[in-house]
Amino acid sequence: DPGDLAWNKLSSLNPLSFSSLPALIKLDLTSNRLSYLPVSGLHGLTHLKLAGNEDLQELLPAESLPKLRVMELPYAFQCCAFVSCEKHSSPWDRDNNNNGKDDFGRREGILSNQEDHEDFLLDFDDEPKSHHTVQCSPSPGPFRPCHHLFGSWLIRVGVWVIATLSLVCNTLVMVSIFLSPSFLSPVKLLIGLLALVNSLMGLWSATLATVDALTFGSFGRYGARWESSTGCKLTGFVSIFASETSIFLLTVAALERGLSVRRGKAAEGKTSTGTLRLVAALCFLLGLAITLLPLLGDYGVSSICLPMPYEEPSSLGFMVALVLVNSLCYLIMTVTYARLYCSLEKGEPDSLWDCSMIRHVAWLLFTNCLLYFPVAFLSFSSLLKLPSVGPEVVKSVLLVVVPLPACLNPLLYVLFNPHFREDLGLLHRRTRGALHLSRPRRLSLVSLNSEDAEKQSCDSTQALVTFGVSEEEEESRGAGQQPSAEAHHPPVAFIPCR
Template identity: 55%
Template structure:
């Protein structure tokens, strides 16, 4: 029988109006001596007090719930007559002290809940008579010390929680208050001890008297060290939780002789330099030691831990690895963020159950040919951010996840038939994905790549947060291990318009356009440069020098576009075979330097030319007026030219030195992993926009004043108009580039998708260099018939 009287507002049964205390006499409810109720629930009834003998007639009651009331005191005899009571719930009340003599008659009580009260004191004799009590909840109270005397009266206690209290060891007025060495004396049956979320500063050595303790938790405290032989006397321990402690040192013998221990997790022991001695802890299945300074592992690690299934030694300083051949049960081996330089052939030999191996962020440069040949169950391999030059593929036929990103020297191509089951790949270069991702799948894979690019790429931001972010399996869908026909392979970085698989320049229309632009640019710019700098010195006016230098830097862009056309012809139809070597070559870097320096310097020189024309025309006398100003001197123009070249170098060198990502077109693009890189690119676009705005404003007024000049020579007027048309054409070509740049930098992806799609992406190569062909045609077309 289970009688529930919840939310019945029992304060109306018997009310003493002269005082605010409400007394409840349950006999009035109808309980008699013949009642055989086994469970009674009086939770959340606004009870404020109990009287002696209220439950005396309920001899067969086994469970009594009084949680969620306003009880602040329980008198002696309140539970008199409850001879068979086994469960008593008093949580979420207003008790400030454990009732001193209220529980003395509950000899068969097995579970007592006093959590979520305001208990600050536990009288020594309050639990006297509870000889059958097994589980005690005292968490979420105001205790400042472990109630040693009271707990000694509980011989059958198996589990107790003291979490969310204010238990602390501290110095106050030179009086040391600490957890005594005998505070758990007499609790021979205790199996679970919860000391979490306190302020303990020292390891609780008192637990050594708990021989039957199986589960120990003291996480989220301030413990800084674990002493030698810390768990001597606790041979039954199966689980230890002590994370979220500022642990600095751990005794090497702290975890010895724990034959039942299954899980051990030690994070952030910064002063731990040696691997702990785990002799006698042969049942360990999961071992995690991260954030320490361990430099080597004992050769007998697998002999000590034959049942190990998970080993996580990330964020240490391991330099070499022992033979793991004895760890036949191990399934997960996590060794990322160490200093391992070489993998021997027999390092992982015999690990028939190994499924996941993480060796990322090490210093691996050498991987022996048969290193992975004896791993038939391996499905996930992470070797990213190392210095690997060659990857042995023998034995990796079962792989479904492979990460090799960050190995810039690994340029070899991976044949698809060597990895028949692979589903997810991260490779150093997009061209290595061409064998796994067909052209039809690139649109879908591009979406996956954009989602993957949003992940925070943690490096050394803290071993705990990085450990979670580094778990790259969490964002991937788990696939079946059985191979399927025409399965989709997610490969990153994805081949695309700026990293093509077949042709560098795409269609024949774009290819022909780039060839034509390169030819016109080189020929016309050479004509402009030769006509100016090979003419007599007396005829080389500052304006002509500016035009000549402008043709020179535009010629650099012609060299860049011509070099791209040559590479496209050389790698026609199989660019993916040479793409990795091309992007990392010095010729590509030089091409990127020529393009960036040429394009930026040409903008600065064009700005100076526009301002020079503006000042020259303004200084010319108008009809009926005297000369209104002075033309810019030759020295000032030379200084301005020098400044243009210095600014060109200043904005070109940072992208090369800061690690901006490059493309097959050798365009230096901002790296998404660097906010400084993106910010610099934004600054560059704004600077160029400001230059064009300044030129437009100056020439809008200048062009209107040209016809009013009285003594402006025909040559000067023609030169002014030529610069105006040059500015107009460059502005038309600069606007779409500016729009695409801002859209990309601001991550306006819908706007960026269209110009970067396959039919028009190759046009970027022609778009950015059209001005190199258009600019010199304007002066040569008009002035080629007359000497400069």
């Protein structure tokens, strides 16, 4: 068969390779290394197989392949040029031959019923004016859209708001905790690390929002390059790492609060910060290990840069294990805080610090656990293939609900925790004091370089007089006399000189 060139390790083709074969109707170039397909002479082609050519990321010109009816392409975005005329209503719609099946079922249907499709298409050759149905695999869908990365303006605005609030509020929390001169307690260290991890999740949302804005209305043209790019892989890696590490850090924070209340007020001083830092480092390493596992398995990548497992036992086992581990962490946090509040009923907390930080970690636990329920439900629903859960719902949850804790966690600390205002006030006073200390030094250097020696002498004499008057004031206060109004001089100018 002159059209069967599969598995030949072809890396390039001559632009006129098929120009002398106008009668060619079937062409199989599966699993080669092509980055370009010459279309000269392929105007009569009806069947085309290009699956496995990962370097072939360019869109095929539909006008040069008018009779093409059955296609297997490397990327779903390349099908947009051939099926867009059948999908005007929404980028979420599936093509007319889907019959309720998902992308994998559609692909299997094409492969299993290939002979029926060929006979069907040959019958249409006798009626060139009839409407031909285009069968393309893998077909576009919510996770591989043709026009917009985000399917609606509601999701688009929500992602922008979450990304902005997450980056701004987490930065404020990290500044108030790590740069403030106040004591860095173990729980504050965990909250600061949680803000660092949450900012990474905000960075993921901001990256996707930027890509959606740059490719607005024509995402299918750049989708293949975006999915296979290093930036997309790194973005997905950061997202999974941030999501898992935040759960582990929150678990450690709940356990630390429970132990501190159980051991009493002395626990705040006796708790080793070094030990807690070691535990936090283990949380980061565990999150990194879990994030690396999908890279070693048979996983695909979607347009939102999250791994999409194929229907294989190893991939399904990883997803089930991940959901169970996260559920176990939330169960540990819930049990810990239930016992903590039971112990608090027997007596008041030892200090205001315990009260505020215990309440804050409780709010974190409540919001994160509440937002994790739909994620866990959709995960099990997708594994069980429940028909009520469509890919549109799953994508909306991944874009809005999953990064929402990264936005709410710092907001709870900024708006309701008194330690944030105290730490920010201390940082402001220290910064303002440093500016006041540096300003007289700069003025003194300028005055030393001045040629007005007499004015310097006058100022020195005035300073001595002022100090003398100040001493007289102290003596008069010691004798119970009120200082006169003429003896008052602002001491600010002389404090930096001491």
